[in-house]
Amino acid sequence: MNSPWLACVAGSIVLWVSFGVRQTIGIFLLPLSNDLNYSRSQFSIAAALLQLLWGVCQPFIVYIGERKIGFGKTIFISCLVYAASSFTMYGSLASNPSVFIFAAALQGISAGGNSFPIVLASLSQRIPGGKYKSIAFGMVSSFGSFGQCCFLPMGRAMISAIGWRWTFLIFGIMMAVCSPMAMFLQTIPPPPSRSTTLSPPSNDKIADEKTMTPYDEEKIIRPKTEAVFETEEKKVPTVNQDDLGFREVLKQAFTSPTYILITLGFSVCGFHVAFLSTHLPAYLVDHDIDSSLAAWVISVIGLGSMFGTMAVGFICTRIKPKYVLSTIYIGRAIILAIFFWVPISLATVFVFSVIFGFLWLSTVPATTKFVGDLFGQKYLGTLTSITFIGHQIGAFCGAYIGGLVYDSMQNYTRLFYSSIALAIFAAVANLLARDNQPKTKQVI
Template identity: 55%
Template sequence: MQEQNEPMSLNQRLIRSPVMACVAGCAILWVSFGIRQTFGVFLIPITTETGWPRSTYSIAAALLQLLWGFSQPFLVFLAERKVGFGKTIFVSSIIYAVGCFILYASGKSAGLFVFAMGAVIGISAGGNSFPNVLASVGRRFPQGSKHQSIAFGIVSSFGSFGQCCFLPIARAFLISIGWRMTFIVFGASFCYTYNAYLSVFTGLHCVFMVALSPLAYYLQTLPPIPALPQKNDEEEIVIDEKKQNINQAEVSQQEEVQYRPLEDISAPDIKTALKEAFTSSTFIFITLGFSVCGFHIAFLSTHLPAYLQDNGINSSLAAWTISILGLGSMIGTISTGYLSTIFLPKYVLMGIYGLRAILIVIIVFIPISVTTVMVFSVFFGFLWLSTVPPTTKFVGDVFGHKYLGTLTSITFVGHQIGSFMGAYIGGVVYDKTHSYNRMWYGSIAMAAFGIAVNFLAAVEPMNKVRARRQVKIEN
């Protein structure tokens, strides 16, 4: 055991460094999330070559989303309480690569294809996604601090940046080597090329994949840094005098959370934390609201390129729309991370879903053209993954940060149930009606639902709920 006065080595300082953790988290989400968001551009090439209906591809994409969500709480629990975040992320990345090889070998076997994309890649995705990465990064900042919230936004934004980068790469690979070899390239750590142009892209991608796993080393599990110290006595006296002149109910919940120690909010153990979450209407409302985000993202990432091609938009531009969504999402996630330090996260989420509804109305009721597609992609991009920072902060403000990874992974199950519905129902609706119109109407209704459940979610921290329950028991 290291002596208290002994200086830390460079490696130890890097492991504990919040900057290094952010760099590692950004790189991991950039590659892992970016590649997963390319699967929508494969829908038409694969169904055309194999003769499968779109619902077959949709069920594979939908199972990926569903198993991604359901595996995540177990993998996050494993990371948080057992083996650590770094090892979990590393092993998950290896399993993901295996899934890509199975996709290559699937041929025209729909069952093997669904197994590879839905089960293998879906389960592995739960290990190197947002909850594990953000929970590890968040432990290196004071809990509930403004710096932590901004870090959540910056790290989350690189998932969107990966989406922006890998969509054009996937499109280039599809044209040059076909969908099977593209999956090999996305899963392999070696370079398989046909021309010099492709060699550059593939070689770069191999570097990224090789760099991904070692970076997980800098996301090892560390004890969370306590919340910022409470205000000094003079500040507390001034605040107490002001509070005497105003209604206690008008005091900002967010200000209270900012200065409350971590132990006062978080449950004493994981069993209590889970019990409190599952019996809390606030946690249920947060999860339901997050499912709306999943519905929108999975429907658009899986079916938007095909929808645009069906309406006469060039396939290259249709693929670029997902990249534009990812580019805009970089700005959106950073912005909502910052806005969540100013406004309560519930109001930030309500604003996001309200703006989504407006943009979906535009794409549905205004004739499709290059202009409308670009406007929709740019502005919807700001809202693409922008729900992640406020949702993470919402859970942390109410339930504390001690078990934030586990609790946010459970909310992500709701997100992925919505994703399953968005990806699968979109394919079924198209096969039956040869149109996506009903899915667009459903997306508008889901946005309204997201506004409603976030409005109903309370912001009272759990330590107050526990205190009130204790008083009732004693009385």
């Protein structure tokens, strides 16, 4: 159960199914609206609530997993709740708009227990070393993108063959089937940490050390402390971030301008992802692109994102995450501007999908490593979940405002301009974020 390899496989499966299912919401907009006479704003509020509650509830769910019942039970229960909401709500009662919106909200709540922060936090307990952590984060996160690549064309084909109601039910069954993978992602107790208390050596120890040979001295495990030189004479050792309590870590995060800038930048990522996954298929259909090809566009974005997250996980072992994130957001701004201003054709659509896909979820491993480098690994799940609130607030705005703007103006022009401006803002925010660890001093 403590195997890092099996944990990576189990985490990949959970993210493949859970993220893939959630990213199919956009392909249901037109068939469901046509069948039930929903407006795009009605559908958008359901999709937006899923995104918002996913982010708002996730820190509390991850906190329960970290501090109360463990990661494994949290992932297992959330998968079953997600499946149950599909069975009971989407399958037979979705004709009522209020029931449909409630079901989307319930899925958003349960999504907080099987998403990136809790899976990556579980992996962090098993994988030693910053380099291997970063690579594992990128590899496992890429399966969320792979799920998007697989489930979108699968969902489109199922909607055409058996209808949108049965498609929702089958996706719920798949969530239930992957829930046993949680047994390989259970919380494991941390290894006993060596004491760093500075105490005078005993007389026996002094006598023993006087008779030691140089070879014997190499065997002594001495506590490692980092020092901050305030003056030439006075040294004050700093405390390891993983030795701090939960409240101290939260206080550091909430009072850190860097953490706020990271969260603001991540909210822009959520805006882009939700806006495009919810409205890009309809936007392409409005521009005379076949609906089946429009679904494939989001799938190709997911395939590109799979390679992007793996590449960024490796790149972050060599380049600071702040520079990687700034580059990603600048790239998004450029690609969005070109896509919007160049006439739409199949060639431009698929070129956009491949390039933007590389930047789609590549922010996840970089943001996770950035937060872990600053505040340690002990409460990484909770801290990344809090940044994910910002991500999902942005996702709520991208999904819901997109529907409102379309219903009022019959186009998405202002949404594309907003997306470009926000990408530039996120690049600047990450560039201004300081990447040095907060200095917490130990009182002697």
